[in-house]
Amino acid sequence: MSRTQVPPATAKAVRVAAGDLVRVIDxxxxxxxxxxxxxxxxxGAELTEHHSAAHTRAAIDRLFPAVGEAFATDRRRPILTLVEDTSPGEHDMLxxxxxxxxxxxxxxxxHRSCAVNLREALDELGLSFAGPTPQPINVFMRVPxxxxxxxxxxxxxxxxxxxxTLRAEVDCVVVVSACPQDLVRISDADLxxxxIETVHNGGNPA
Structure with missing residues (x-):
């Protein structure tokens, strides 16, 4: 298992193989x-296919996957499956x-932003994405x-x-941004x- 710290208002990217587990921890x-x-x-260094909130909603007929359901890409392929959630379960893809x-x-x-954080994190791995910033999976975000x-x-x-905890369904790059939004209080008082914990070959995070 490996653990990557994501400091406040920044982002980190990790590479995972199909079957690996990725745990995002608050x-x-x-x-x-x-x-x-x-x-x-x-x-190639330029990424193209990515998670798509719209295609995921079309595939699962709900606003956010339940445990056991998959997130889909813009080519309608499963990319990550939600396998465990120890939080209150309030997340957003709107x-x-x-x-x-x-x-x-x-x-x-x-001000720092998740859109810029994404590009910086990919650049650290020598990768790039030329398209508009994809709609993120907003974990721990409450948007009733x-x-x-x-x-x-x-x-x-x-x-x-x-x-x-997410299981990679294909080889992929996962980027996690500790959102820097502090003008609208979506996070608690302080950022x-x-x-990010990654477990290779589908093991169980410690």
Whole structure:
């Protein structure tokens, strides 16, 4: 097993093989994480196929997978399966990754963002993605949908050590951003770290 620390407001990328487990851990509690996943086919440095929230919703007929269900790519292939969730189970695939334009609109130009974090994390592995920032898997993010369709953004209810565990269905690159959004309180009072644990060949995380 390997463990990668994701400092507050930054992101890290890990390579995993089909059958490996990836656990995303909220170290201190109350921290939203943006998770991105890309298939890694061939030897090229530019990634193309990626997790798609829209294709996942079409495949499972719900807003977010239940344990045992898979996230799909933009080519409608399973990429990750949710195999365990020790958190309260409140996650989101409706809200896009925060980006420079979002912070400029909030009066904070130059603020760190998950969109930029994603590119920086891929660059650390010598990889790139030329398309628009994919819709992330927003773990620990509370976005309830009211009967009239209105969305709310509530503070994360995850506790220290809460985690989601994903099984890679194909060789892929997983990026986890400890979301830097501190102007809208989706995370708890202070930004905090996340951690990524990877277990090769489908073992059980410690």
């Amino acid at each position: 170290v201190e509690g109350g921290q939203v994480g943006d998770v991105f996943a890309f298939t890694e086919a061939g030897t 809200i896009p990754a925060c980006d420079p334009a979002r912070y400029a609109a909030l009066g904070a130009p130059g 949908v009211a009967e009239d369709g209105r969305l709310s953004r509530l503070t994360a209810s995850s506790r220290p050590g809460d985690a989601v 905090s770290p996340l951690a």
